[in-house]
Amino acid sequence: DTGVSQDPRHKITKRGQNVTFRCDPISEHNRLYWYRQTLGQGPEFLTYFQNEAQLEKSRLLSDRFSAERPKGSFSTLEIQRTEQGDSAMYLCASSLASLSGTHNEQFFGPGTRLTVL
């Protein structure tokens, strides 16, 4: 399967703990996105990378949230000092940005469901 993969698929943690999620994009895709989805709502954009550069991070929910894509391939999203309100599905997507800037479809992974107790 050459789609976007995320690991783990489910994570249960206690309040105050740090968690890290991994996303592996489609191999030739240079853009990678993170979204959060709470129950009954549509996904909410958090941040995105083009190659290893983080081009937008103003939508990260707080300074407890950080993301990296060190080699321009996989990415990690870390949440420090988790709170119960962080419980959500964390979705990763990737796309291939063309030089012409035309339509670049975002392909989503299955998500990581986080439960903070």
Added chain:
Amino acid sequence: DAKTTQPTSMDCAEGRAANLPCNHSTISGNEYVYWYRQIHSQGPQYIIHGLKNNETNEMASLIITEDRKSSTLILPHATLRDTAVYYCIVRVMNNNAGNMLTFGGGTRLMVKP
């Protein structure tokens, strides 16, 4: 804030056409209309997009009104596997903002036997 308005839910009989409306009355001239869907426990899946002309692909058809203030996604022969939440999104191309998809609440389509 989402710039689209969709009905919360819709039902459709299996084999019939599903017509999902979307209002985007504040759409700008450089904004495209995109549709994604999300089947339960999966990530969103791209369906189709358009600027001002009607579009068709193997999944669906997109009808955009002449004033571009609304559109309709048509699934010509709905199956049970089309049961999902359908999101209508407007986005610009070629700039940073266009890379941040803004999802609203979507329409929950239930296809019934």
